[in-house]
Amino acid sequence: MTKTIGIFVGSLRKDSYNKLVAKKFAELLPEGYEAKFIEIGNLPFYNEDLEVEGKVPEEWTRFREEVKSVDGVYFVSPEYNRSVPAVLKNALDVGSRPMGSSVWGGKPGLVVTVSPGGPGGFGANHHLRQSLVFLDVPTLQQPEAYIGGIMNLVDKDGNIADNTVQFFQMITDKYIQFFEKLTK
Template sequence: MTRKSVAMLVASLRKESINLKLARAVERYAPQTLRFDYVRMDDMPYYNGDLEGQRPESVRRFTDSIRAADGVCCVTPEYNRSIPALLKNAIDWGSKPPAENVWKDKVLAMTGASPGGIGTAVAQQHLRQILAIQGCIVMPGETYISFKTPDMIQPDGSIADEAVREFIAAFGARLAALIERMA
């Protein structure tokens, strides 16, 4: 069986990030037909068109990783009703130059966790707007987690609550199905 590769983008820099825990849960409960590769975003400079002639190695590594993946899973917190600058910067680098846009026709699923009642719904809506103009194939539906207790998802991604576990597993299954359908 050939596993489909998924570039995992975790848009939080915190060591104990609830979004990193969520990413690990997605990986743990997704179908075995998927392989998740965590792609680093924190070492790229801010997007600057003056650097296009000689892109930094960190940017080339990032764009090559996205280009090579069968799909992308973006796990993002919500900062001020939007996405973190870290993620926006990565999207900007990946979209330039327009003829080499790594997001065009790329399958992408998004999710996120927040201690707030609406999870990351507004950030995901904003992310959809950004990715739509890049030509990304965004998985429909909202998938966010309201982290009501700090131990809801363990650091290894395990989830004790069966309903939450099934919700995350269904997200992974939908991603696998969309990647397969679009292949």
């Protein structure tokens, strides 16, 4: 039976390096696994006042159903002001509500942060992990995936350097081992 990995990209920019990296990670999934990119850019900001019958935004319902349908989750994100972009934090919040109905619990996770800067999104990576602990998303601890200096790892045609792809493959392989251990 094919396992589905939901991929959430924390950047909305059309030509985002994060989207490029997320697509490469999706390609590296082994046989028996498939990627499903889940849109987060159209989610209205979470507001508990809308969490009543007849007011729940259609986008929230669609999103929650899509997240329920996946077996594991990848988060690929830039760092904004030393933290997680609002669009990604909002997706976590929408999926965690209403209270007691979170769609996140128990899905093995991977956090990858991508940045033009040297630290590779360290702050966002750790802030995201902090939220995932509360949401009961067991997350791969090693190897850590801070992809710094991304513009130096991608050529003008959008191809990621071979040694970087090898690093992504190692991360993918470790995630699959982690996923299979948790879901036996």
